[in-house]
Amino acid sequence: MTRTLRIALAITALALLTSACASIGPKPWEKDLMARKEMSVNPYPLVAAADDHIYFSKEASSGGRGFAGGGCGCN
Amino acid sequence: MQLNKSRRPGQLRDTLATLSLGLVAANTIHVAPAAAQSTDENLSLPYSQLDAAYLSYQEANGRVSASEPTASLAIHGQGGQVLTLGLTADTVSGATPNGAVPSDLAQNFVTPLKASGSSVTVTTASGGSTVITLPPTPGQLAAAALGRMYTVPGNNLPMDRAFYDERKAGTIGWSQPLFGIDQVGASFSYSTERDYSSLTFSGRLAQDFNDHNSTLNLSVNFEDDTSTPYGGVPTPMTAMSGQWKNTSSKGRTQTDVVLGLTEVMSRRWLAQLNVSYGISSGYQNDPYRIVSVVDPVTGEPLMQTDTAGNTQVYALYENRPGSRTRESVYLDNKFDFDPVIPELSLRYYHDSWGISSQTAELTTKIKLFGSFYLTPNVRWYHQSAASFFHYYLLSDQAVPTYASSDSRLGRFTSLTYGAQLGFNLTDHSEIYVRGEYARQQGDGHPAYAVGQLRNQDLFAGIKATWFMVGYSWQFH
Secondary structure (H helix, E strand, O other): OOHHHHHHHHHHHHHHHHHHHHHOOOOHHHOOOOOOHHHOOOOOHHHHHHHHHHHHHHOOOOOOOOOOOOOOOOO | OOOEOOOOHHHHHHHHOOOOOOOOOHHHOOOOOHHHOOEEOOOOEEOEEEEEEEEEEEEOOOEOEEEEEEEEEEEEOOOOOEEEEEEEEEEEEEEEEOOOOOOOOOEEEEEEOOOOOOOOOOOOOOOOOEEEEOOOOOOOOOOOOEEEEEEEOOOOOOEEEEEEEEEEEEEEEEEEEEOOEEEEEEEEEEEEEOOEEEEEEEEEEEEEEOOOOEEEEEEEEEEEEEEOOOOOOOOOOOEOOOOOOOOOOEEEEEEEEEEEEEEEEEOOEEEEEEEEEEEEEEOOOOOOOEEEEEOOOOOOEOEEEOOOOOEEEOEEEOEOOOEEEEEEEEEEEEEOEOOEEEEEEEEEEEEOOOOEEEEEEEEEEEEOOOOEEEEEEEEEEEEOOOOOEOOOEEOOOOOOOOEEOOHHHOOEEEEEEEEEEEEEEEOOEEEEEEEEEEEEEEOOOOOOOOHHHHHOOOOOOOEEEEEEEEEEEEEO
16 A cells, blocks of 8 residues: 555545544533543643653654654654 | 763763753643643633653663653633743763674774864763874874774673763744634744754644534644764764764754544543654764674674774764655543543554554553542554664675664564552642653564674663653643
């Protein structure tokens, strides 16, 4: 599978997921749990940053959770 | 954090004592999408958040250690504005593999020590090294340049122990509703080390829909880096030497695009999907790293002796392709099964250097008695090798265009275990301690190894432990 095709498939899948989203999810009055810090996307930004930086420095891969690297000569 | 392998003794003494708070890598600050961020239910206003932490990192066997104070601040305004600030500083020191293979014999390595015209007076060399006088050679910048020689005993992984660097980094970002789009944001980051600097600009669009249960994100990141290695930029695939190189710096640029969807699937389930694509071009070598050239029968690294009588290993500076594209897909799911909150993230990564990797991480927050919580985590990671990865080169074969023995570009599996123990001081502030242990395992005894290399562990992966102490406060 070519890289372009894989990217196109991924974007298509994302678009399909997006359209499917309209029928899922809680009502506004059911969002009590999502309002808590522990259910936020990144409740401990410094912990995530430290882990990402360590793994970026010691492995070939990067990215995923956010952008890669953050500009250091460590890899 | 590229570790400056040469340090001037007087400067080192001065800098060891100064660990000032600098600025954090930009990308470490994530603005939470509106679909899932901590909010005050009464005010419907996201909490602002201040975080501060101290990280201590240590690799086994006297290898790299680092310490890093860091802080971040995200302030949410009434009109949907978000201001983010981040600061970090780290100092890194210890022994780092230079890329050469172990040998059953001692090996000498020579690196540059003093620039032409430098006023630095060298009386000793650090890291168990000795100062040597290099013979005059054509193109040499100093009439009688000095070199730093270090000796690695037989049956030891060659490492340079004179490794020291400091990094300061910071970021500032702003986002707000604009032109009917929920969040339009930009951020700027700068990071500087003794031999590396990086500028980053980022732009971000985010749009909520489906009763704020869905957030679509588009982020673009442009990074401009400059590598200024101590001793100059070596010519790739030429012999390692103590001569100062003519080229002082090289640049590299990188552009990344991330398309993401954050979805509140149900009252208790949050999901996130990111698709990333990045392209980098320019100087991507590790300027200090070498590849051994060995005898095809005995496996002994080749040696060379200069006209001044200095005997050293004959090894070549590595070379990596000047362009690299990266793709990754990241999926994260988090569930609130109060008092247990598990989170599973998966990532697939592939790049044009031939590396593919898979990552799986499971984190589970468990609310304990009183205001304590415990969050154990385990992470599994596996990567394949870059197409140009070689533990060593054979002396009877042609020198390839690209070669690197950097174990980070080799095939290995890594496992990380850890836990975070936290205590809620109030409803919106907490302190925590965190410990992690990671171990990389690769094939250090490949079947193709020749001669004495069959008896050596060629894989230079790490065993690392890190601890973090942090404070987090949410406020309006």
